Amino acid sequence: MKPSQHFRRIAIFSSEVRHLGGYVSVTERRDRIDGEPFYSVGHVSRGGDVVFQSGKLHDEDQAAAAARVLAEFTGAEVRH
Numbered sequence: 001m002k003p004s005q006h007f008r009r010i011a012i013f014s015s016e017v018r019h020l021g022g023y024v025s026v027t028e029r030r031d032r033i034d035g036e037p038f039y040s041v042g043h044v045s046r047g048g049d050v051v052f053q054s055g056k057l058h059d060e061d062q063a064a065a066a067a068r069v070l071a072e073f074t075g076a077e078v079r080h
Helices: 014-019 060-074
Strands: 023-030 037-044 051-053 077-079
Touching: 014 060, 023 060, 037 060, 060 077
Parallel strands: 023 077
Antiparallel strands: 023 037, 037 051
16 A cells, blocks of 8 residues: 555644544553553544544543543544
């Protein structure tokens, strides 16, 4: 496949964010140093060319709320 089919070459403007679609998910992870669990929120756009991964969130309910807000903002669906 051509590189242009994998990577977005044009900048995304704020007016386009609500049309990215795709999915948002909450993932439980573990800190590599101390093994403590934490959660992160991830978003993959409909085309797969825009990907976001949050920092550490230590509360599962807070992570779920963040996922709902991000999904609403980007027009994505929340996957569990």
